[in-house]
Amino acid sequence: MCPHCHFNTDIVKRGFYIxxxxxxxxxxxxxxxxxxxxxxxxxxxxYRLRKRRINQSVFRMLAKGMSQKGCAHVLAVDPQTIARRITRFGICAKKHLRSFTSTVSEVVFDEMETFEHTKLKPLTIPLAVEKRTRRILFVDVGKIAAKGHLAQISKKKYGFRKCERKKALNRLFRHLKRISCPHATFFSDESHHYPNQIRRYFKQVKHMTFKGRKSAIIGQGEMKKGGFDPLFCLNQTAAMIRDNIKRLTRRTWCTTKKIERLLDLLHIYSFYHNQRIDGVKRPSIFNCSVSN
Ligand SMILES: [Zn+2]
Incomplete structure (x- = not known):
């Protein structure tokens, strides 16, 4: 197909180049x-990337908790070389994640929190995981307003911050509607943001809620204290995401500057995570087209 006019016919070969x-x-x-x-x-x-030999390494390093500058130092390339690849990997990984079409019957979802640049500008990360396999089904990012004593300071310093939680959750449920079977069971914590949204999108699914628990000292605050955790598969995945995306680890000085890049990295990690679950020994993001 012609990438310029998207016509399928009247295409002829015209030589080659090395x-x-x-x-x-x-x-x-x-x-x-x-x-x-x-x-x-x-x-x-x-297309038009020159250092193709580093693509595989960059992809794996990013999915294994290395910072952008860290990758650049290890591979002795310019940080911009890494940044350019993140955007492209992100597009491919997102495409791959969204193209998952088999029907799932048990879904666990929740939100993680992080921030852009400062804790005064928090972000929410809605995350959905298939219960049986721990496959990541959906991940997204939305702005939210600061809470508690930070709310006042945030408003004073950065003005009113529009909350995009509802929008992000809408995207989550729209996607789940597409891939879950009509009588699926959803599991989540007792957040008051979910029941109304679920009723809006689903008529027959069963929604089971569990009380949030105190976090254990290990596991990035995502692993919970005390015995059996009904939301284990999600909390475990969230802990892995936190551990494997440098800017999401606790007490790091790497922060998100652009929401789009955070989303790219989340998609890159999800791709890597799902490929590992599928038993792919050498997860690779190549053989993917970036055009629509
Ligand atoms: Zn054309």
Whole structure:
């Protein structure tokens, strides 16, 4: 398909070129409909990236708790080289996560919290996990207003902060509606944000709530104290996300500056996590097209 005019017909081969970065022969095409040229590279995820040899390492380092600058130092490349890849990996990983279509019957969901730049600007991360497999089904980010004694200070310093929790939860439930079976069971904590939203989107699902518990000292505050945890699969996944995305670990000086990059990293980790669950020994994000 032509990446410029999206026409499928009237495409002819027009020679090839040798890619300088790795010496690979790349086929060129010409679209007779719009007259423009393109190649098998045009819509690929590494279009015009030159250091292809580092892609695999960057992907794994990012999914294993390394900071952007950390990756850049280890691989001896410019931080911008890493940043450029995060956006592209993010697009591919999101596409992959959203393309999951099999029906799930037991879903656990909750929200994690983090912040952009300062604790005065908190963010919520709605997260849904399949209970049986611990596969990440959905992850998103939304702004929320500061709570407690920070609320006043935040308002004074940064003005009114619009709460996007409802919007983010809407996206979560819309996605769950698409992939869960009509008589599914949902598990969550007793947050008052959920019941109304669930009633709005689902008529027949069963919603079971459990009281939130005090966190154990280990496990990033996500693992809970005392015996059996009914929301274990979600809390465990949340703890893994916190541990494996550098900026989400507790007491770190790495912070989120742009919400979009946080979302990219969440998608990258989700991709890695799901591939590991599927038993893929060498999770790889390649062979993916970035165009729509
Ligand atoms: Zn065309």
């Amino acid at each position: 890619r300088a970065s790795d010496g690979l022969k790349i086929q060129r095409f010409n679209c007779r409909n719009c007259g423009r040229d393109f190649s098998t590279q045009t819509s690929s995820f590494d």
